[in-house]
Amino acid sequence: MSEPRTRWLAVGVVGALLLLGLALGQLGYLQPARNATRALLVPFQAGLTTIGTDISNLVRSARDLRFLRQHNAELQAEVNRLSVENARLTEVERENERLRQLLNFTRSNPWYDYKAAAVVGQRIGEDPSNLLFSIFVDVGARDGVAIDMPVITDRGLVGRVVAVGPNVAGVLLLIDPASAVNARVQNSRVTGIVRGNIDGGLVMERIPQGETISPGDIVLTSGLGGNFPDKLVIGQITEVLQRDSDLFQSARVRPTVDFGKLEEVMVIVTFATNFEGELQSPLGEEGTD
Amino acid sequence: MLQSSIGPFLTIAGVHPDLVLIAVIGWTLLRGSREGVLWATIGGLALDLLSSGPFGVMTIALVVTSLMSRLGYGRVFGSYLTIPLALTFPLSLVYYLTCTLLLSVLNAPLTFIPALTNTILPASVLNMAGMLILFPPLRLLHRRTGREEIGW
Numbered sequence: 001m002s003e004p005r006t007r008w009l010a011v012g013v014v015g016a017l018l019l020l021g022l023a024l025g026q027l028g029y030l031q032p033a034r035n036a037t038r039a040l041l042v043p044f045q046a047g048l049t050t051i052g053t054d055i056s057n058l059v060r061s062a063r064d065l066r067f068l069r070q071h072n073a074e075l076q077a078e079v080n081r082l083s084v085e086n087a088r089l090t091e092v093e094r095e096n097e098r099l100r101q102l103l104n105f106t107r108s109n110p111w112y113d114y115k116a117a118a119v120v121g122q123r124i125g126e127d128p129s130n131l132l133f134s135i136f137v138d139v140g141a142r143d144g145v146a147i148d149m150p151v152i153t154d155r156g157l158v159g160r161v162v163a164v165g166p167n168v169a170g171v172l173l174l175i176d177p178a179s180a181v182n183a184r185v186q187n188s189r190v191t192g193i194v195r196g197n198i199d200g201g202l203v204m205e206r207i208p209q210g211e212t213i214s215p216g217d218i219v220l221t222s223g224l225g226g227n228f229p230d231k232l233v234i235g236q237i238t239e240v241l242q243r244d245s246d247l248f249q250s251a252r253v254r255p256t257v258d259f260g261k262l263e264e265v266m267v268i269v270t271f272a273t274n275f276e277g278e279l280q281s282p283l284g285e286e287g288t289d
Numbered sequence: 290m291l292q293s294s295i296g297p298f299l300t301i302a303g304v305h306p307d308l309v310l311i312a313v314i315g316w317t318l319l320r321g322s323r324e325g326v327l328w329a330t331i332g333g334l335a336l337d338l339l340s341s342g343p344f345g346v347m348t349i350a351l352v353v354t355s356l357m358s359r360l361g362y363g364r365v366f367g368s369y370l371t372i373p374l375a376l377t378f379p380l381s382l383v384y385y386l387t388c389t390l391l392l393s394v395l396n397a398p399l400t401f402i403p404a405l406t407n408t409i410l411p412a413s414v415l416n417m418a419g420m421l422i423l424f425p426p427l428r429l430l431h432r433r434t435g436r437e438e439i440g441w
Contacts, residue, residue, distance in 0.1 A: 127340050130304045130412045131388050131404065132396075134341035162341055170341050178342075178397035198399050199407040200303055260303075 098154075098264050105154040106266075133176040133196065134159075137265060140167040144269045148227070151265050156233035156256040157181065157221060158265050169267070173259055174234065175200050183234055184222035185213050191222050194234055194253060202235055202253040209249055213240055219253050229271055304412040306419035307384070309336055313351050314358050314380050315420060315427040318373055322359035329355035343395040350387035357383050370424060377420040381413035 127134040139145050141164050151158040151171045159179060163170035172179055179196040183204055192207040204219060217237045223230025235253040242249040299305045309332040317325025333348025340347060361376045386409070393399045 127342070128307075128309075128336045129340055129342060129347060129388065130307065130408050131385070131392055131399070132340060132342045172341055176341075176397075177392075177399050198404040260300075 095264075101154040102264060102266060105152075131198065133173040133179075133200070133259070134162070135171050135173065135262060137169050137171055137267070138167065139267060140165045140169050142166050143267075145169045145267050146269075150228050150232070150268045150271055152232060152268065153257055153262070153265050155258070156235070157228065158257055158259075158262065160228070161267065171265070174255060174257070175202060175259055181228055181234065182222045182224040183219050184230075185237070186218040186220055187214075188212055188217065191224065192248075192250075194219060200259065202255055203241075204237070204251045204253050205248065207249045207251065209242075209244075209247070211249070213237060213249075213251055215239060229268065299415075301415060302411050304408055304415060306415040307381070307412065308419065308423070309333075310351065310354065310381065310384050311377065311416055311419045311423050312427065313355050314377055315373060315424050316431075317355045317358035318361045318376065319427060319431040321362045322356055325355040325358060325362075326352055342392060346388055346391045346395065349391060350384050353387050354380050354384040370421065373420050373424045374417055377417045378413050381416045382409065385409040385412065 126136075137151070145161060145164055147161055147164055149161045151160060157174055159171045159173040159176070161169050162172040173196070174181065174194070175196040177196050177198055181194045182191065183194040184191045185204075185207075188211060190207055190211040190213055192204045194202050194204045197203050207213060215237050219234045219237060221228045221230050221232040221234060233256050235255040237251045238254045239252040240249065241251060313325060313329045313332055316328055329351035330348060333345075333351040336347040336351075337344045358376065358380055361372055385404075389399050389401070389404055389409070
């Protein structure tokens with residue numbers, strides 16, 4: 001048998017087998033064989049698919065790297081912008097809360113004319129000395145602020161104005177050793193003088209012996225002497241200092257105002273102070289200020 | 290201005306480093322009492338202008354401290370930071386004790402022990418840390434500018 005004839009014979013056999021397979025497939029006789037074949041090939045197919053996917057991803061990743069970098073930079077910029085915005089809104093929310101508290105205070109104490117003022121100086125206007133306690137606020141003579149006017153927050157008495165410029169005022173804080181305020185213990189109605197202390201606390205002095213005061217008692221301004229309005233909260237007694245040999249007893253007072261975190265304060269601009277008269281002690285002796 | 294502005298940011302345990310004091314001590318150690326006293330006067334007057342306390346207290350205290358600092362003048366060059374650091378603590382005590390004394394007389398009585406434990410000692414330690422940071426630039430400034438004769 002010559003070689004061309006053999007070749008044509010092989011083509012014919014293959015063609016016949018294909019036609020036979022096509023016919024058997026159409027009739028459904030090849031399905032079990034197909035299933036068996038697929039079952040055998042699945043692991044290999046899966047492996048190959050994984051490899052192909054990995055390669056495809058690698059190529060795509062390389063192609064997308066520039067886009068991803070650019071996109072990442074944009075997202076980072078957006079995160080930064082939102083962080084700043086979030087911080088700003090948080091600050092606005094806190095300021096809103098503080099102002100609401102101040103507003104509530106003014107509503108509950110309508111007999112004074114308050115002028116809201118933001119403290120300039122917890123950070124930029126503090127007294128430069130470690131031994132003195134004063135701050136600067138951003139209202140001054142232009143706003144009706146004058147020397148000796150009381151300064152408060154919703155939490156209580158802050159101090160009094162000791163220096164005034166056109167748009168700035170210096171406030172001597174209650175905790176300064178030079179500060180002194182006529183005070184009254186809320187429960188027992190005992191009066192005394194609250195002075196600042198170098199440790200940042202307060203001491204209530206000139207409390208007559210025999211008067212009963214206890215830790216936890218609230219100390220308010222008494223209004224005696226006309227230097228400050230009455231009923232402003234000063235602080236809470238933490239310790240009673242009593243010795244029988246002394247003429248008076250005294251008490252340590254923790255201020256209600258957090259002087260380290262002062263931000264907004266109010267200056268009572270209509271209160272007529274009487275610092276010429278100085279402080280009045282409960283026994284009629286004159287204190288100093 | 291700088292002390293009033295930056296000081297509160299550096300507040301630890303209720304006290305902040307006295308930048309002007311540190312600068313005066315450092316400059317006196319580097320240049321001697323003549324320039325030291327001059328800058329103590331200028332710095333002190335600026336602080337007194339910004340302070341609510343009696344005018345002149347900080348100027349006097351800084352000048353006294355500067356005059357005491359002259360004891361270390363000329364001894365800092367070989368020791369690098371050791372002598373400035375060692376002198377900052379006692380000189381800070383001199384400054385604060387002078388302030389306390391003057392404030393007690395002119396302003397209001399200060400109870401000594403609380404002042405010492407709550408303010409003077411912590412602030413003196415903070416000033417040492419401040420000197421650690423400020424002295425190298427002061428020395429650099431000293432080397433760049435050279436010694437100048439300043440009359441006053």
